[in-house]
Amino acid sequence: MIKTRKLILIVMLLLSVDAATAQNYTVRGTIRAASSGETLISATVYDMLSGKGALTNAEGRYSLTLPKGKVVLRVSYVGYKTVFDTIALDGNIELNVLMESNTELKVVTVRADRISSHKSSQMSAIDIPVDNIKAVPVLFGETDVLKALQLLPGVQSGTEGMSGIYVRGGGPDQNLFLLDGVPLYNVNHLGGFFSAFNADAIKNVTLYKGSFPAHFGGRLSSVLDITSNDGNDKKLHGNASVGVIAAKVNLEGPLWKDKTTFNVSYRRTYFDLLAQPLIMTIGAMEDGRLNAGYYFYDLNAKVTHRFSSRSRLIGSWYSGDDKIYARMRYDYSGYGGGTNEEKMKLGYNWGNLVGSLRWNYELNPKLFMNVTGAYTRYRNDISIGYEEYSYYYNDVDYYKAEMYYKSGIRDITGRIDFDYLPNPDHTVKFGGNVLHHIFQPDVTGNKMEEGNNSGGTVYDTVLGESKVHANELSAYIEDDWSITESLKINGGVNLTGFAVQGKFYPSLQPRLSGRLMINEDLSVKVGYSYMTQYMHQLSNSSISLPTDLWVPVTKRIEPMYAHQVAAGVFYNLRGLVDLSMEVYYKKMRNMIEYRDGASFFGASSGWEDKVFMGDGWSYGVELLAQRTIGDFTGWVGYTWSKTMRLFDRPGQEINNGEPFPAKYDRRHDISIMLSYKPNKEFDCSAVWVFSSGNTGTLPMQEYVDPTTGQTVSYIESRNNFRMPAYHRMDIGVNFHKEKKHGIRTWSLSVYNLYNRKNPFMVYEKNNLHSVINGTHYSSSLVQLSLFPIIPSVSYSFKF
Amino acid sequence: MxxxxxxxxxxxxxxxxxxxxxxxxxxxxxxxxxxxxxxxxxxxxxxxxxxxxxxxxxxxxxxxxxxxxxxxxxxxxxxxxxxxxxxxxxxxxxxxxxxxxxxxxxxxxxxxxxxxxxxxxxxxxxxxxxxxxxxxxxxxxxIPQLPDIEVVDCIVDTTDYYNYYYRLRFKVKSRSDAEYYSVAIKNAVTRYISSSDTYYWDTVNLSPVYFSVNDPLVNSSDIEDVIDGYDGSFYGNEMYFSSDMFQGGEHEFTAVFSLYYYDYSDPSNGLDYRQVPILLEVKSLTRELYRYEKTSVNAEYNSFDGLFSEPTQVICNVKGGIGVFGGASQKTFKTKANRCEVFSHNDGYYFKKGRK
Incomplete structure (x- = not known):
């Protein structure tokens, strides 16, 4: 009887809740740019009467459930005119908003966090408009997303000129790069000097350094979430540019007006084409014909079809390759009037391919669904061939040999995500992910064929490790909950599992972050995240090589995981300058490091024997002051950090089992980015960066072992030497002019303006000297620098 | 253009x-x-x-x-x-x-x-x-206990005219008080001969020695991990290994090598070269000596990749300074490899290779 009463009581309680919410209705819709029809991510929709608001999701959709009655909506997005709309809410309605660009604000630069950054519960995230990325002067004038990120606090560059990023003490393999939600593995071109992201194809870039929302997982240190452009739904637009090393073209427009749009971007370097005359001359000098070169390209394509305001289908494609090719042919006279022919060829291709199909569907005004299917492939193929033919009258003898090396990784992904907005106080996300990995560490093949008119013999050998299949599963749920006006939390959990070689590794990863508004301009945030990573990248710590290989965890090499806590203070100074300070501590377990003496060459074979497992930790303070409004914008960032490694497990000791600094442990990092845009015709920018030198290992002492006669180099500890500090200044100037059919822009930039010789690597050099009684040598420590002052120019036309 | x-x-x-x-x-x-x-x-x-x-x-x-x-x-x-x-x-x-x-x-x-x-x-x-x-x-x-080791045999193996090599088999008994070992294979003939103005040594050099463990329970990757060829002179004819490679028991090793003779094949010297004496030197090592030798070998031989390899720290156990103080116990075994035919003659040297 008592149980029955309790049940009735609960039902009544639920009904009363339903009755209370029965007076609420939902306003939902899509926020777009009026000029292009592009959806705007993280735009703010705010009811000025109730004080409730929401942000648009990755599809530009929002949903706001409010009490029945008068609603005054304010829709805002940085760089666009704020839109106000008053409605009488007496039922669920759809309100789509087109926002006009606000040329008066001239917004440039990076916005730390999202709009209303100090009000969001998310911390350690940076949202970067593409215009800002394009404003940063860079090497060879080639816009680079990753190099723009390197200018932000908490994000460090690796070696001079490289695109790799090191976030809060993590390694380069601990960053998850998502292009339209699909993981991308090797994001570098030309050994890491350029990233694979073509800024012309990108709409939005968000970097998470910590306090990761539960819907992300798979890497320890950062998530870089990149959304590509959908395409203009009004009319055909384009952009073409020619720079020092590459040319780019971008086209976008409607395929079916207001229904289907496309966006295609292509970038290719043309150094190989310019060098053709030189290559041919070299071939002629060798009495043969030579065709050789190197280039890389990126192709981004996206087609978006809108079935209705509630349903969209998006297909996106990315392919990018680096290619080295060489073909040589000799013809020469043979014995007794015969002729001989020799052919040699070399092909070396590496790159990514990503294809995805995504369906957005609004199940009801409060529930959005995203279903994604994707395929990712990274490959690294080398082939070398040789052919020799001897012709004598009607007889022919031949010999052919071919060697190839293949390695790579392929992923097939299925993913479903839901956004549920029951009321303005809750934004719930949940979903799941199934990922099938196919790792191919390396396969080498040799084929030889020899014979003549009457027949031949073929030898064919294939060696190497077979494919490794692995399955990664994940499910998550999170809620962004406004508990009170001033207190907001984001809590969630990500449950993952990884199955490989008959072993299953589960992981439950809690995530929690919170924000407390002290007053309208000042907030305090804290966050905790636990992350697990099931794969490692075997890479050289100095430069990025195409042979860098992703390998899964195994029975012996366990998953990496990290705990990170962070806290910060965020202050908006009179609406002009955003100030922030964040402190963090990150503890990482099961990291891998090459053991003493291990060579990076051929690392894919028996790789488990070349690495040790250990731990690491990093802590630091990040300061950022930025101005986002006005003619004069920019930011000053400073990071103090310390990153250590400890490999003390029995049999896996590095540095005698004592802690040692990580290679990119740098105490100080300063970046200043300033931009000035007085009018439509002219803008300029300057960047100055300073960082403590990278660490390196030097044997400071030597001694002789008299039992062997061997001179022994004594290394007191790993990474015991710090290279000279790194600093440089880059400047850029853009001249815009409106022409009959569009806007042309001349861009001039200078990399390393004061020609600072920054260290790329340091080594010992022996110098021979002639003296009266013979020769002797002396040694000195020498640094190698890569990039002196480099001016560049580019021309672009936008229509 | x-x-x-x-x-x-x-x-x-x-x-x-x-x-x-x-x-x-x-x-x-x-x-x-x-x-x-x-x-x-x-x-x-x-x-x-x-x-x-x-x-x-x-x-x-x-x-x-x-x-x-x-x-x-x-x-x-x-x-x-x-x-x-x-x-x-x-x-x-x-x-x-x-x-x-x-x-x-x-x-x-x-x-x-x-x-x-x-x-x-x-x-x-x-x-x-x-x-x-x-x-x-x-x-x-x-000073560790003496190693427990036994030589099985030393035979000549030939696959064809150009490929001939010796196989020396020996057994090591794993013991709890001896965890680290070195094994060296050396010639037992080193004679000094002086002519009018030139010094000659009568030697037998062992070209690279390849060691393996005849045990299906030991992974080949473990062998590569533990064993390093090193002889302190010209060729790799010494290895270091630890009992980490196997857990207890008796394990049989095979060392494969070729022989290169440089000698005055003068019958008057009185030595019978139809059988070449081979020495097998086995040491049980202290952990500190084992780590020192292994790391110094790695530092010497694995640094060729320069920029593309990690440096090797040579392990020291000396406090207040650097260096090593590490004990060993040694056993030496003598065996014989059958001599093979004479191949060539050049400026007074006979160049001979082992062959059946």
């Missing part, structure tokens, strides 16, 4: 790397006192004491002759006496150039000699004080 070439060359020149010497004050790094001793059971002990040098300094290494070096074994304390010829390396080292073999000069390092012949189970402690060096240099080690 010429302009394009100019542009290309200008671009290449612009991109070319540039070097810049770094000012580095060697005073930041003071030299250490180096103490090295590798006592073997039943052998007289000696200790090298010297200074390390800054790595950009190319001065000769000089032993310290006025140090006070004492050794204690738990039962007594012994004082070392400096002997300039204590550590001696000579003609054994040299190089092979073209068809002839040239030998280097003798080198004397100097060191401190003791009258003690340590025995398995002894615990030893060394102390050195050096005038002008403010720290006392100390190190401890022990």
């Amino acid at each position: 010429k302009h394009i070439h100019y542009i290309i060359f200008a671009a290449l020149a612009l991109l070319s790397s540039c070097e810049k010497p770094i000012d580095f004050d060697p005073g930041e790094v003071s030299p250490y006192v180096v103490m090295i001793s590798k006592p073997v059971n039943d052998s007289l002990m000696s200790v090298y004491v010297g200074y390390s040098r800054f790595f950009l300094d190319n001065r000769q290494f000089v032993a310290i002759s006025d140090a006070t070096v004492t050794l204690s074994d738990g039962t007594g304390t012994y004082a070392g006496v400096y002997d300039p010829k204590c550590f001696f390396l000579s003609d054994y080292y040299g190089y092979y150039g073209g068809d002839e073999y040239w030998y280097g000069d003798s080198v004397f390092y100097g060191g401190y000699a003791f009258t003690l012949r340590p025995q398995p189970g002894d615990s030893l402690r060394l102390t050195a004080t050096v005038p002008g060096y403010d720290k006392t240099v100390t190190a401890s080690t022990s």
Whole structure:
């Protein structure tokens, strides 16, 4: 009887809740740019009467459930005119908003966090408009997303000129790069000097350094979430540019007006084409014909079809390759009037391919669904061939040999995500992910064929490790909950599992972050995240090589995981300058490091024997002051950090089992980015960066072992030497002019303006000297620098 | 078109790397006192004491002759006496150039000699004080038990006319008190012959020795992990391994190698070369000596990749200084490999290879 009463009581309680919410209705819709029809991510929709608001999701959709009655909506997005709309809410309605660009604000630069950054519960995230990325002067004038990120606090560059990023003490393999939600593995071109992201194809870039929302997982240190452009739904637009090393073209427009749009971007370097005359001359000098070169390209394509305001289908494609090719042919006279022919060829291709199909569907005004299917492939193929033919009258003898090396990784992904907005106080996300990995560490093949008119013999050998299949599963749920006006939390959990070689590794990863508004301009945030990573990248710590290989965890090499806590203070100074300070501590377990003496060459074979497992930790303070409004914008960032490694497990000791600094442990990092845009015709920018030198290992002492006669180099500890500090200044100037059919822009930039010789690597050099009684040598420590002052120019036309 | 070439060359020149010497004050790094001793059971002990040098300094290494070096074994304390010829390396080292073999000069390092012949189970402690060096240099080690090993056989194996090699099989019994080993295969013939103006040595060189473990429970990757070919002279004919490779029991190893003879095949010398004497030297090592030898070998031989490899730290167990004090117990086995036919004759040398 008592149980029955309790049940009735609960039902009544639920009904009363339903009755209370029965007076609420939902306003939902899509926020777009009026000029292009592009959806705007993280735009703010705010009811000025109730004080409730929401942000648009990755599809530009929002949903706001409010009490029945008068609603005054304010829709805002940085760089666009704020839109106000008053409605009488007496039922669920759809309100789509087109926002006009606000040329008066001239917004440039990076916005730390999202709009209303100090009000969001998310911390350690940076949202970067593409215009800002394009404003940063860079090497060879080639816009680079990753190099723009390197200018932000908490994000460090690796070696001079490289695109790799090191976030809060993590390694380069601990960053998850998502292009339209699909993981991308090797994001570098030309050994890491350029990233694979073509800024012309990108709409939005968000970097998470910590306090990761539960819907992300798979890497320890950062998530870089990149959304590509959908395409203009009004009319055909384009952009073409020619720079020092590459040319780019971008086209976008409607395929079916207001229904289907496309966006295609292509970038290719043309150094190989310019060098053709030189290559041919070299071939002629060798009495043969030579065709050789190197280039890389990126192709981004996206087609978006809108079935209705509630349903969209998006297909996106990315392919990018680096290619080295060489073909040589000799013809020469043979014995007794015969002729001989020799052919040699070399092909070396590496790159990514990503294809995805995504369906957005609004199940009801409060529930959005995203279903994604994707395929990712990274490959690294080398082939070398040789052919020799001897012709004598009607007889022919031949010999052919071919060697190839293949390695790579392929992923097939299925993913479903839901956004549920029951009321303005809750934004719930949940979903799941199934990922099938196919790792191919390396396969080498040799084929030889020899014979003549009457027949031949073929030898064919294939060696190497077979494919490794692995399955990664994940499910998550999170809620962004406004508990009170001033207190907001984001809590969630990500449950993952990884199955490989008959072993299953589960992981439950809690995530929690919170924000407390002290007053309208000042907030305090804290966050905790636990992350697990099931794969490692075997890479050289100095430069990025195409042979860098992703390998899964195994029975012996366990998953990496990290705990990170962070806290910060965020202050908006009179609406002009955003100030922030964040402190963090990150503890990482099961990291891998090459053991003493291990060579990076051929690392894919028996790789488990070349690495040790250990731990690491990093802590630091990040300061950022930025101005986002006005003619004069920019930011000053400073990071103090310390990153250590400890490999003390029995049999896996590095540095005698004592802690040692990580290679990119740098105490100080300063970046200043300033931009000035007085009018439509002219803008300029300057960047100055300073960082403590990278660490390196030097044997400071030597001694002789008299039992062997061997001179022994004594290394007191790993990474015991710090290279000279790194600093440089880059400047850029853009001249815009409106022409009959569009806007042309001349861009001039200078990399390393004061020609600072920054260290790329340091080594010992022996110098021979002639003296009266013979020769002797002396040694000195020498640094190698890569990039002196480099001016560049580019021309672009936008229509 | 010429302009394009100019542009290309200008671009290449612009991109070319540039070097810049770094000012580095060697005073930041003071030299250490180096103490090295590798006592073997039943052998007289000696200790090298010297200074390390800054790595950009190319001065000769000089032993310290006025140090006070004492050794204690738990039962007594012994004082070392400096002997300039204590550590001696000579003609054994040299190089092979073209068809002839040239030998280097003798080198004397100097060191401190003791009258003690340590025995398995002894615990030893060394102390050195050096005038002008403010720290006392100390190190401890022990003499491990003798290795438990047995030679099975040494046979000639031939696959064809050009591929012939020897297989030496031996068994090692894993013991709880002996975890680290070194195995070296050496020739037992090293004769010095002098003609009118040339020195010749009658030697048998072992071309690279490949070791393997005849045990399906031991992964080949484990062998690669543990074993390093090293002989201190020309070819890899020594390996180091630990019992980490297998857990207890008896394990059979195979060493595969070829023989290259350089000798005056003068019947009057009275030696019967139809069977070549081969020595198998097996040591059980202390952990400190094992780690020192392995890391110093790795540092020497794995540094060729330069930028593309990690450096190797040589492990030291000397406090207040650097170096190693690590004991070993040695057993030597003599076996014979059947001699094969004579192949060629060149300037007084017979060049012979083992073949059935």
